[in-house]
Amino acid sequence: MKILETAITNKLGKTTKQAKPVNMLEMIMNLIFTVCGLIAVVFVLLITAFLIVSGVPAIKEIGIIDFLTGDIWASTAETPLYGILPFIMTSVYGTLGAILIGVPIGLLCAVFLAEIAHKKIAGIVRSAVDLLAGIPSAVYGLIGMIIIVPAVREIFDLPDGANLFSAIIVLAIMILPSVISVSETAIKAVPKEYKEASLALGATKTETVFKVIVPAAKSGILTAVVLGIGRAIGEAMAVMMVAGNVANMPGLFKSVRFLTTAVASEMSYSSGLQREALFSIALVLFVFIMIINLVLNLIVKRNKR
Amino acid sequence: MNEKISLKRKANCFILNFLIYLAAGFVCLLLTGSIGYIIYRGVPYVTWDFLSTKPSLISETTGIFPNILNTLYIILMTLIVVLPLGVGSAVYLTEYAKNKKVVKIIELAAETLAGIPSIIYGLVGMLIFVQFCSLGTSLTAGALTLVIMTLPTIVRTTQESLKTVPQSYREGSLALGSGKWHMIRTVVLPSSIDGIVTGCILAIGRIVGESAALLFTAGMANEIIGISEFFKAGKAGSTLTVSLYMYAKERGEFEIAFAIASILLVLTFLINFLAKFAAKKLRKGKE
Secondary structure, three states: OHHHHHHHHHHHHOOOOOOHHHHHHHHHHHHHHHHHHHHHHHHHHHHHHHHHHHHHHHHHHHOHHHHHHOOOEEOOOOOOEEOOHHHHHHHHHHHHHHHHHHHHHHHHHHHHHHHHOOHHHHHHHHHHHHHHHHOOHHHHHHHHHHHHHHHHHHHOOOOOOOOHHHHHHHHHHHHHHHHHHHHHHHHHOOOHHHHHHHHHOOOOHHHHHHHHHHHHOHHHHHHHHHHHHHHHHHOOHHHHHHOEOOOOOOOOOOOEOOHHHHHHHHHOOOOHHHHHHHHHHHHHHHHHHHHHHHHHHHHHHHHHO | OHHHOOHHHHHHHHHHHHHHHHHHHHHHHHHHHHHHHHHHHHHHHOOHHHHHOOOEOOOOEOOOHHHHHHHHHHHHHHHHHHHHHHHHHHHHHHHHOOOHHHHHHHHHHHHHHHHOOHHHHHHHHHHHHHHHOOOOOOHHHHHHHHHHHHHHHHHHHHHHHHHOOOHHHHHHHHHOOOOHHHHHHHHHHHHOHHHHHHHHHHHHHHHHHOOHHHHOOOOOOOOOOOHHHHHHOOOOOOOHHHHHHHHHHHOOOHHHHHHHHHHHHHHHHHHHHHHHHHHHHHHHHHO
């Protein structure tokens, strides 16, 4: 109310001012705000345009089929080969693996937060999850490099622990926070009556959670999964530090390169067609992300209905 | 009651319950374990010398002062550009836009921006700002890249806050004869300051943690850049997170990396706390 009062006094103080310049000002401000409003659209168009313009030439030169399905990437060889199938498959497997490990843990943790935990404990765990979400990806990469990579090397008796498996573990940890918070929201949104009815029919609390509440929150949990996929497929720095960075076809204990790390690792010294091919990889990654965004939007839209 | 439940059901419930506790315990352990480890490895290296010198072979110092400065510069510059844009965009969406389709398209664009991974921002930032606008690899190019990246955050938080401003405030202001801009400036924006501040803090959090988008736009230099130099010409420089990556991955100097990581953790903690505190405090002030 105080704000309103000051607004009134401000206004009353200025009523003597003429009307016409104000209209001019209104028009200018209207224009400025409209421009600001459209800026997000402009940015999206700019990003798309720049990626297409710089990514398409190399695809044309290499041939789209050779580029997407070639399984050898040898950009610095005498007769360079630009096949990005290893990167695509690594990104797909890595993301799948992260989802397979991260989603069950995240979902169980969300159930704990929403249904089981005492309010105070839930609050503490929730702030822990928030903190996990805020930790920079380079820090995750550092922990992965120092703890997970040597551990994987020792446990599986490998010459080098920097491989797809280590990357999957790091990615699974990184998607946990978003999976937990989105699924928790979904679980909490399930009507109370469902739970009460189930309990009244004699189901135990645990049965109610897994047979009634989780199925009812299915679409929200699906949102969490797709969000996790988006995060996992786009992660670059942490993966770069633990995946070994060799352009192999994916194997659980092979050093691999993801779509994201393929772009980042050669960018600083590349030139010519090699550099253009890197932009093409980015374009492919962008297409993947756009598809995931689209799916996410469709799910969210369906949920609202 | 319990006797009526079959043993199988009981066992199932027990296992599932156990798994739930296991998962929750795992997440907590993960957090405390990794934070503890980073602090344990990093904090002994955080000394005044470490914070206040630059890396130099001659004087044998390995400080991170330049990186701290660069981080501050980039935060400042990004916020200066993104705040008017983001707040303006949110104001347009809630106060000006009449066409629902336009609002939908803009919101879709903001969501798309939020979903793009930072490595793509880095690449596009390099194409647009470093090459096309010929800014060179510089803090300016890095900050402008981050502007695109943080825009959705500012727009979303401001928009949510604007929506909570009671319609009667607006009507009251308009009824007293104020123009639309005057109403926004004196009534709407001051009452949604909580959202704007929260958005800023969240944006700072993203900037501090960002590395992939800055690697190819802001560069990797470790020189001290004075304020005047910074505003005069675009100079390259790495933020704390980028330098953490460089120390760990390219040079294998893990002690420095852990020291930076512990500083980053403290910052993250602080930013999380501030964001919650600001949202709560300012919302109270509004009521």
